[in-house]
Amino acid sequence: MNEVLERKIKKLEDANDYECWYLVKHDVDFGNLCYMISVLEDYKLDLNKPGGNFAEYFSKKIKMINAAKGTSIPDNYRTLRLGCFFGLISKYVGQYTNAVPTQTYYEIKKISDGNFEKIELYNDIIRRQIEKIYISSSIDEEYDGVRKNFRIFPVIFLYKILLELGRTTGVYSVSMNEYDYLIATTEKYEDFLQTLFLINLLRKESNVNLDKFSGKFDSRFNQALKLLVTLDMDNKSIAIKQEYIDDVSQIVFNFEKNKINYTDEEYLKFLGSTDALTVRKSEHKTIESSVKPIIYPHNRILFGAPGSGKSYKLEKQRLDFGENYERVTFHPNYTYAQFVGTYKPKPKFKNKGTAEEKEYVSYEFVAGPFLRVWVKAKQTEKENYLLIIEEINRANVSAVFGDIFQLLDREESGDSEYKIATTEEMRDYLESEGFERDTVETISIPRNMYIWATMNSADQGVSPIDTAFKRRWYFEYVGINEGSNEISDKEITLKLYEQPIYWDKLRSRINDRLTESDINVNEDKLIGPFFLNNKELSSPIIDEIFKNKLLMYLFDDVLKHKKGKLFKPNLNTFSKIIDAYDKKENIFDFEVSDLFSSPDKSDINNMNNDGNVLF
Numbered sequence: 001m002n003e004v005l006e007r008k009i010k011k012l013e014d015a016n017d018y019e020c021w022y023l024v025k026h027d028v029d030f031g032n033l034c035y036m037i038s039v040l041e042d043y044k045l046d047l048n049k050p051g052g053n054f055a056e057y058f059s060k061k062i063k064m065i066n067a068a069k070g071t072s073i074p075d076n077y078r079t080l081r082l083g084c085f086f087g088l089i090s091k092y093v094g095q096y097t098n099a100v101p102t103q104t105y106y107e108i109k110k111i112s113d114g115n116f117e118k119i120e121l122y123n124d125i126i127r128r129q130i131e132k133i134y135i136s137s138s139i140d141e142e143y144d145g146v147r148k149n150f151r152i153f154p155v156i157f158l159y160k161i162l163l164e165l166g167r168t169t170g171v172y173s174v175s176m177n178e179y180d181y182l183i184a185t186t187e188k189y190e191d192f193l194q195t196l197f198l199i200n201l202l203r204k205e206s207n208v209n210l211d212k213f214s215g216k217f218d219s220r221f222n223q224a225l226k227l228l229v230t231l232d233m234d235n236k237s238i239a240i241k242q243e244y245i246d247d248v249s250q251i252v253f254n255f256e257k258n259k260i261n262y263t264d265e266e267y268l269k270f271l272g273s274t275d276a277l278t279v280r281k282s283e284h285k286t287i288e289s290s291v292k293p294i295i296y297p298h299n300r301i302l303f304g305a306p307g308s309g310k311s312y313k314l315e316k317q318r319l320d321f322g323e324n325y326e327r328v329t330f331h332p333n334y335t336y337a338q339f340v341g342t343y344k345p346k347p348k349f350k351n352k353g354t355a356e357e358k359e360y361v362s363y364e365f366v367a368g369p370f371l372r373v374w375v376k377a378k379q380t381e382k383e384n385y386l387l388i389i390e391e392i393n394r395a396n397v398s399a400v401f402g403d404i405f406q407l408l409d410r411e412e413s414g415d416s417e418y419k420i421a422t423t424e425e426m427r428d429y430l431e432s433e434g435f436e437r438d439t440v441e442t443i444s445i446p447r448n449m450y451i452w453a454t455m456n457s458a459d460q461g462v463s464p465i466d467t468a469f470k471r472r473w474y475f476e477y478v479g480i481n482e483g484s485n486e487i488s489d490k491e492i493t494l495k496l497y498e499q500p501i502y503w504d505k506l507r508s509r510i511n512d513r514l515t516e517s518d519i520n521v522n523e524d525k526l527i528g529p530f531f532l533n534n535k536e537l538s539s540p541i542i543d544e545i546f547k548n549k550l551l552m553y554l555f556d557d558v559l560k561h562k563k564g565k566l567f568k569p570n571l572n573t574f575s576k577i578i579d580a581y582d583k584k585e586n587i588f589d590f591e592v593s594d595l596f597s598s599p600d601k602s603d604i605n606n607m608n609n610d611g612n613v614l615f
Contacts, residue, residue, distance in 0.1 A: 405469065
């Protein structure tokens with residue numbers, strides 16, 4: 001046997017178990033994994049989540065998803081660890097719930113519209129993320145140090161080996177033995193010539209038996225390779241598909257031309273981003289040359305009935321922007337000066353700290369939320385920024401926006417179609433923020449600045465929005481039952497009834513009654529699933545909340561001109577309704593006996609309860 005090959009075999013004999021390219025022992029299914037992360041996402045946003053008991057929460061939610069989607073997602077939350085390897089959640093310390101969904105996860109969520117089982121919609125992202133995997137990063141954890149010397153992008157290395165073999169032999173393929181023991185045990189990219197030499201030696205030696213290492217190098221990384229559209233892989237060999245040879249060649253060329261040495265922190269940020277490791281021929285722009293677009297419109301208003309989850313939906317989608325956002329709530333006295341900016345008095349001191357110290361008032365320009373977000377968007381044009389306006393129609397929007405109104409006309413790129421002149425005071429402020437004065441004589445909204453808002457036309461005292469203002473926005477209706485699946489099993493205990501009742505069924509029954517012909521209220525007056533939030537539904541004073549929030553809204557707002565409906569005929573004043581409620585008398589003119597819950601708790605009692613398990 002050639003002594004070089006002999007030394008390699010000796011090294012394999014002396015190596016530790018799993019001293020190779022490795023993934024954790026969970027089946028790789030991106031669809032299932034993304035659904036699991038969606039449960040983690042919901043858990044982090046759920047104000048009513050059980051204290052620390054993530055395992056029970058996770059199991060319950062996965063069962064609901066499987067029932068609704070017909071999927072077979074395992075309820076083993078430890079599979080979430082795979083999400084770190086693929087850049088779908090951040091690395092975390094301690095509890096799984098410390099992980100945070102990444103930009104890549106939200107990119108997949110947008111493309112699939114939350115239907116993660118449709119992996120054909122994001123196969124290119126799966127490929128990108130697998131090509132980005134790095135061994136050994138801190139996510140790999142070096143398995144007690146056994147992979148401490150590994151510093152390699154394994155997929156790119158495999159591509160390199162297959163390409164070089166193909167160019168010399170005409171066959172872009174290796175056997176599984178060659179892969180398992182010679183390729184997947186390589187520690188650094190620079191060792192590719194030695195690996196090629198070993199493969200050549202092994203092919204010449206007929207008496208070398210590598211089967212004795214079976215199980216020692218359990219390269220679970222193989223399951224990730226099987227997801228790559230670029231490769232043909234079975235139990236005997238791995239090959240580059242003929243139609244992808246040029247594409248793979250370009251990737252390897254770009255990688256070698258622009259080698260990147262990441263620190264661990266930089267790599268983790270890169271892994272979770274939507275950046276690719278290399279640029280393929282078909283990509284005309286690199287990520288660095290253009291801001292990543294958000295799939296939602298630049299000017300967008302979510303509207304719907306009270307409690308339909310407008311702010312909740314916006315908050316989840318806001319995560320695409322990370323911390324690059326600001327939120328403001330409009331009210332009847334809100335002004336242009338507050339929204340854009342104005343001079344405000346600021347106390348200052350002359351000869352501070354001396355006997356001659358005197359206080360005086362100086363007037364300085366103070367930017368409002370619009371201008372603050374605009375400045376950040378212009379200063380960092382490779383990132384997206386979001387301004388959220390809650391209750392946009394509670395102020396006089398024409399007055400609040402003023403000349404900014406003109407900037408809401410957007411080109412296809414997202415940039416404002418027109419510009420407006422700035423005031424001297426605003427130019428002074430922008431100059432103090434680092435802008436050249438002659439570049440801010442006029443301003444426009446850049447493509448990386450988004451303005452999203454919520455409105456509820458059912459509220460009392462709202463200001464009308466004129467047609468000219470409306471046409472510059474994309475209006476998105478949030479349906480009265482949207483998101484109701486999230487609270488479908490939510491029970492409330494009211495003294496009005498003797499047993500727990502399903503909140504979603506009760507509010508649906510109220511809505512059904514309100515839409516009958518004798519009442520016929522507008523849809524924007526109906527009750528959304530989140531009219532009472534999770535915290536309120538679980539509150540020990542739920543009766544007071546139910547009376548003073550829901551019943552008062554129904555009586556004063558919804559039935560303002562239709563008294564004597566919905567409630568029993570004799571309950572024609574709010575005080576009578578409350579008295580009847582406190583006496584545990586049915587206050588509604590419809591039956592609720594079929595809305596009571598009597599769940600079987602046995603499945604919950606049998607659930608694993610260790611939601612704090614470490615890696």
